[in-house]
Amino acid sequence: MAQNEAVDVVLVGAGIMSATLAVLLKELDPAIKLEVVELMDSGAAESSNPWNNAGTGHAGLCELNYTPQAADGSIDIKKAVHINTQFEVSRQFWAYLSKKGAFSSPRAFINPVPHLSYVEGEKGIDFLKKRFELLKQHHAFAEMEYTEDKSVMNEWMPLMMPGRPADQKIAATRVMKGTDVNFGALTNKLLKHLANAPDAQVKYSKRVTGLRRNGSGWTVSIKDVNSGNSREVDARFVFLGAGGAALPLLQQSGIEESKGFGGFPVSGQWLRCDNPEVVKKHQAKVYSQAAVGSPPMSVPHLDTRVVDGKTSLLFGPYAGFTTKFLKHGSFMDLPLSVRMSNIGPMLAVARDNMDLTKYLVSEVMQSMEQRLDSLRRFYPEAKAEDWRLEVAGQRVQIIKKDPKKGGVLQFGTELVASKDGSLAALLGASPGASVTVSIMLELIERCFPEQTKGAWAGKLKEIFPAREKVLAADAALYHKISAHNDEALGLVENSPAQSYA
Ligand SMILES: Cc1cc2nc3c(=O)[nH]c(=O)nc-3n(C[C@H](O)[C@H](O)[C@H](O)COP(=O)(O)OP(=O)(O)OC[C@H]3O[C@@H](n4cnc5c(N)ncnc54)[C@H](O)[C@@H]3O)c2cc1C
Numbered sequence: 001m002a003q004n005e006a007v008d009v010v011l012v013g014a015g016i017m018s019a020t021l022a023v024l025l026k027e028l029d030p031a032i033k034l035e036v037v038e039l040m041d042s043g044a045a046e047s048s049n050p051w052n053n054a055g056t057g058h059a060g061l062c063e064l065n066y067t068p069q070a071a072d073g074s075i076d077i078k079k080a081v082h083i084n085t086q087f088e089v090s091r092q093f094w095a096y097l098s099k100k101g102a103f104s105s106p107r108a109f110i111n112p113v114p115h116l117s118y119v120e121g122e123k124g125i126d127f128l129k130k131r132f133e134l135l136k137q138h139h140a141f142a143e144m145e146y147t148e149d150k151s152v153m154n155e156w157m158p159l160m161m162p163g164r165p166a167d168q169k170i171a172a173t174r175v176m177k178g179t180d181v182n183f184g185a186l187t188n189k190l191l192k193h194l195a196n197a198p199d200a201q202v203k204y205s206k207r208v209t210g211l212r213r214n215g216s217g218w219t220v221s222i223k224d225v226n227s228g229n230s231r232e233v234d235a236r237f238v239f240l241g242a243g244g245a246a247l248p249l250l251q252q253s254g255i256e257e258s259k260g261f262g263g264f265p266v267s268g269q270w271l272r273c274d275n276p277e278v279v280k281k282h283q284a285k286v287y288s289q290a291a292v293g294s295p296p297m298s299v300p301h302l303d304t305r306v307v308d309g310k311t312s313l314l315f316g317p318y319a320g321f322t323t324k325f326l327k328h329g330s331f332m333d334l335p336l337s338v339r340m341s342n343i344g345p346m347l348a349v350a351r352d353n354m355d356l357t358k359y360l361v362s363e364v365m366q367s368m369e370q371r372l373d374s375l376r377r378f379y380p381e382a383k384a385e386d387w388r389l390e391v392a393g394q395r396v397q398i399i400k401k402d403p404k405k406g407g408v409l410q411f412g413t414e415l416v417a418s419k420d421g422s423l424a425a426l427l428g429a430s431p432g433a434s435v436t437v438s439i440m441l442e443l444i445e446r447c448f449p450e451q452t453k454g455a456w457a458g459k460l461k462e463i464f465p466a467r468e469k470v471l472a473a474d475a476a477l478y479h480k481i482s483a484h485n486d487e488a489l490g491l492v493e494n495s496p497a498q499s500y501a
Contacts, residue, residue, distance in 0.1 A: 007033045010220045010235040012208045012249060014038035015048040016183050016433045017426055018241035019190035021440045023102075024093070026197050027463065028444075028456040033199040035233060036191070037222055039207045043191045044184035046243045046326050048433060050307045051272075052393030054285075054314060057179035058434035059087040061141070062115035062287040065299055067131045075127070077134050084140040085471040086435040088482060089464060093437045094186070095488035096463045102193040106489040109186040111306040115178030116156060116286040118170065118378075124289060125171040132173050139475035145174045159282040160302070163380030178285060179491070180306050183433040211238060211253055217422055218253075237447060240425035244325035244396035248337055250425040255418040261427060262342040262399035264349065264409055265325055265334060266360065268392030270316035271375055275386045279304075279311050286378065298359070302378045315375045317392050321360040325396050342399065345407025349399045353409055395429035415439060421447035438468060 009025060011018040014036050025032050040046070047053055060066045060080030067080050098106045119128045125148065135141035147153060148171045154161045156174050164170075194200045203222075209230070210221040217236040223229070240246045240253075244265065250258045273279060287301040303314045323334035338346065350357070368389065375382045398410040413428035413435075424443050441464070445452050452460065471478045486492045 004219060004232045004234045006234040007035050008235065009034040009237045009239065010208075010218070010233055011036045011239045011241055012220075013046075013240075013242040013245075014040075014043040014187070014191060014202060014204070015046055015241060015243050016044070016187045016190075016436050017243075017440065018239060019043065019187045019194070020093070020436045021239055021241065021443065022194050022200065023097070023190045024437075024440055024444065026194060026200060028451070028459050030197070031199070034201075035235075036194070036200075036202040037206045037208050037220075038202065038204050039225060040328065041204050042188070043202070043204075044187035046328065047393035047395070047429065048183045048187045048243075049393065050182045050184040050305070051270075051390060052327065053183060053433060054270075054301065054303055054317070055180045055182060055305055055307075056115075056285055056301075056303065056434070057087060057110065057181045058083055058431040059115070059140075059178065060084040061144070061175040061178050062117045062173075062285060062301075063299065063431075064117055064119075064128075064131070064287060064289050067135070069127055069131075073130075075131050075134055077131075077138065080135065081138055081140060081472050082468065083431055083435065085468040085478075086431075086438040088140075088471050088478070088485065089441070089468060090434060090437040091485040091489065092464050092466075092481065095485040097190075097193070098488045103189050109182045109189060110489055110491065111180050112176075112491050113178055113180040113304045113306070114156070114174055114176045114284045116172050116174045116284050118157070118160070118172045118286050118288050120168065120170050120288075120377075122169060125169060128171050128173060139478050140472070141175070143175055143177060147172055147174075157282065157284055157286055159278065160286065160379050172286075174284075177486075180285065180304060181434065182307050185308075208242070208249065211249065211423075213254075216420070236422065238423045239443070240423070242425075244394045244429075245329065245333070246425045246427055247325065247396060248333070250416060250427070251337065251339060253418070253423055253425075255416075255423060257416050257418060258425075259341040260345055260401035261416065262346040262349070262407070263325060263334065263337055263396040263427070264399055265322050266395045266397060267320040267322040267324070268317040268395070269320065269371075270314045270318070270390045270392055271371060271387040272390045273313040273315075273386045273388075274310075278386050279313055282313055282379075288378070298363075300374060300378065302375075315378065315387075318363050318366060318371060318374075319360055320364040321357065322394065324394060327391065327394050329394070342407075345399050345401050348402070348406030349409045352405060352407075356409070396427070398428045413439060415443055415446070417443070417446050421449070441467075 060083045069075050132146040205225045207223050209223045218238045220233050240249045247263045285303040290299045305312045305314050323331045325333035402408040417424040
């Protein structure tokens with residue numbers, strides 16, 4: 001029998017996660033042999049596609065759910081600081097690659113777009129003001145501005161002001177340094193850069209159909225989706241970067257650490273506007289508060305998007321329920337993921353989250369007029385003819401075992417790795433693409449501990465002069481690194497208005 005082809009690493013899926021990990025591994029060990037296997041005929045065809053996500057460079061500058069308020073009124077800014085420094089770690093990697101000449105123009109994937117938070121009513125204003133006063137004391141948020149003055153808001157968000165009741169109480173914060181990121185363009189740039197390296201292959205229209213233990217590594221079965229032909233590849237390490245479809249592959253691996261995990265898929269929709277007359281009046285990402293009792297992914301925002309040199313506006317997301325794990329997936333994805341080991345946690349989540357289910361069903365049932373009503377809370381004079389409905393990517397939220405409740409629903413991401421470090425999978429969807437580099441660094445530390453401390457330590461320090469904790473604690477270093485990243489990513493030359501005019 002012919003021997004299988006052998007590589008060091010197989011990465012399943014060509015989204016932002018696999019593309020980042022593959023390029024990072026090649027930087028750390030240029031001799032490493034790796035293969036990226038993608039089911040679609042191009043990279044970034046699922047959640048990493050620019051129209052499947054909101055493209056917010058999440059840095060805690062505008063997302064009000066990153067600074068939760070406790071019942072006693074106190075506000076916790078830890079999560080906002082952590083995500084901000086994680087984003088700076090992502091920017092360090094992109095800046096490093098940019099300086100190396102890996103990207104012809106970083107502006108093809110990252111653009112300056114101010115990040116604003118906007119609230120209504122006394123309670124909202126009280127929260128925003130307290131949050132601003134706390135964040136402002138931290139160096140990562142020193143440039144944040146606050147206003148209750150409508151003439152100032154008219155400058156900050158001119159599209160959103162006309163047509164409001166004169167006595168409406170509103171407030172906003174702004175950080176000019178926010179960004180819009182085209183994660184699809186970034187993914188494809190990373191894949192292109194990778195394909196130029198020796199011993200790195202990116203194979204499209206190939207589905208990973210199975211994986212089994214092979215000594216200390218894995219044998220991966222790969223099927224050509226056009227010809228139906230199959231082949232097997234042996235790998236020392238496998239990364240399941242299959243987005244929503246990572247869970248079924250993780251279950252197939254049979255590793256102990258996969259037991260008990262389930263998935264709760266949530267679909268999404270946006271309203272999109274390409275009318276240049278409307279688009280030019282809004283140059284910001286404006287985030288507000290989710291309705292009481294609704295999940296974090298339902299936080300409404302009105303965003304400038306910069307995709308392929310054109311600007312558009314996106315409003316949403318409107319959530320919905322589906323049983324598919326990928327936008328191009330199958331309705332059987334959810335039922336086929338039920339196992340003896342996860343049925344308990346899944347039933348517990350179904351029992352404890354009836355409100356969420358009801359909320360998702362009500363979102364699905366909304367008419368276009370009801371969707372426009374939500375938009376008009378932000379943009380009172382919105383006209384139906386300027387907006388069309390688009391389908392967003394899938395988010396498969398994590399269901400996991402819980403000793404008290406039996407099972408819980410988790411809205412973040414979770415890296416699941418085998419004890420021997422030969423396989424890892426990324427589950428969950430938030431805050432997602434913005435913090436890819438931190439997640440992949442965690443993977444490397446967990447699955448390649450010897451190399452991280454030994455042969456790769458110097459290169460890691462060169463690419464990442466400061467990691468999250470140091471950036472959070474050292475103001476001078478934070479500002480130095482951030483300024484360096486701005487310069488390398490071409491974010492200092494132009495103001496937002498000039499940059500995408
Ligand atoms: C509505 C929405 C809004 C979001 N907004 C933001 C945002 O504003 N900012 C942000 O930072 N993040 C955001 N995110 C999150 C972000 O999009 C994701 O975290 C990120 O794109 C996930 O990347 P990935 O590589 O893990 O998965 P994906 O991009 O989904 O890639 C997975 C790939 O695996 C392939 N695949 C699946 N199964 C197989 C198989 N068996 N064999 C081979 N290939 C396979 C798929 O075809 C796909 O190409 C958002 C997500 C959604 C859904």
